[in-house]
Amino acid sequence: MRRALQAVLLAGTLTGLAAAPAQAQEYRYWSFWNGGGKDGSWAYATEGPATLRPADGAVEGFRFTVSADSAAAGKPRTAADFDAVCGTTPAKDGRKRIGIVIDFGTAADAPGGERPPKARTACAQVPADASAGEALAAVARPLRYDSDALLCGIAGYPKSGCADQVKDAGGGAGSGAGKATEADRAHDADRADGADADGGPSAGLLGGGAAVLVLGAAAGWQARRRRG
Known part of the structure; x- marks a missing residue:
């Protein structure tokens, strides 16, 4: 199941799926985004944070979301504004500054019992040759991974679960996360302002695609599939 999920999400990233099939299975996971320029926009990442080595001045985003593929994933709701994030951090020789935006998603997207x-x-x-994954690890500990090296939690959120299927109120899968209440929306609006890896692999090995996969693990899976 985990490998199938990785394949679907990675395929969505590489091919830019226009839309999910009707009633496609949705998952709750961390998505990865690149700052899109001076307008503060976001672009879905086509390279994982393990291999992406952004230059000084870049902004990288992580959003906890519920979707069936990359086309439906929620973008970070904070603008990709380097000056706003790093404007007071002076440059240093041999190091670079990467703006990191972490959006923990909405109350409707949260696992049960969590806010x-x-x-x-x-x-x-970080060092001049650091990856986006290493930049995340420098500012958002603890990170949590599963046994397949899938990034499951950033800064301790969520406390458990990893790219879980979303079920409807009747217990069936694939109908989304449900609607937020007025209280949920008010809570989200209030919160939208403005790390050792807990036994997991090095944060520098973080890979990408929709669910922030370890790129090496995805490549290994593809190699095994070819051999099979």
Whole structure:
């Protein structure tokens, strides 16, 4: 199941699916985004944070979301604004500054019993050759992974689960996360303002696609499929 999910989400990233099939199975997971320029927009990442080595001045985003593929994934709700995130961090020789935006999603997207923390930003000052994954690890500990090296939690959220299927109120799968109540929306609006890896692999090995996969693990899976 996990490998099938990885394949679907990675395929959505590489091919830019226009829309999910009707009643497609949805999952709850962390998605990865790149800052799209001076307008503060976001573009869905086509390369994982393990291999992406952004230059000084880049902004990378992570959004907890519910969707069936990359086309339906929620974008970070904080603008990709480097000056706003890193404007007070002075440059240093041999290091670079990467703006990190972490959007914990809406109350409707949260696993049962949890409430999404307030969205946060941080300026990661890391070695010049650091990956986006290493920049995330520098500012958002603890990170949590599953046995297949899938990134399951950032800064301790969510506390459990990993790319779980979303079920409807009747117990069936594939009908979405449900509607937020007025209280949920008010909570989300209030929170939308403004790490050792708990036994998992090195954060520098973080891979990408819709669910922030370890790129090496995905490549290994593809190699095994070819051999099979």
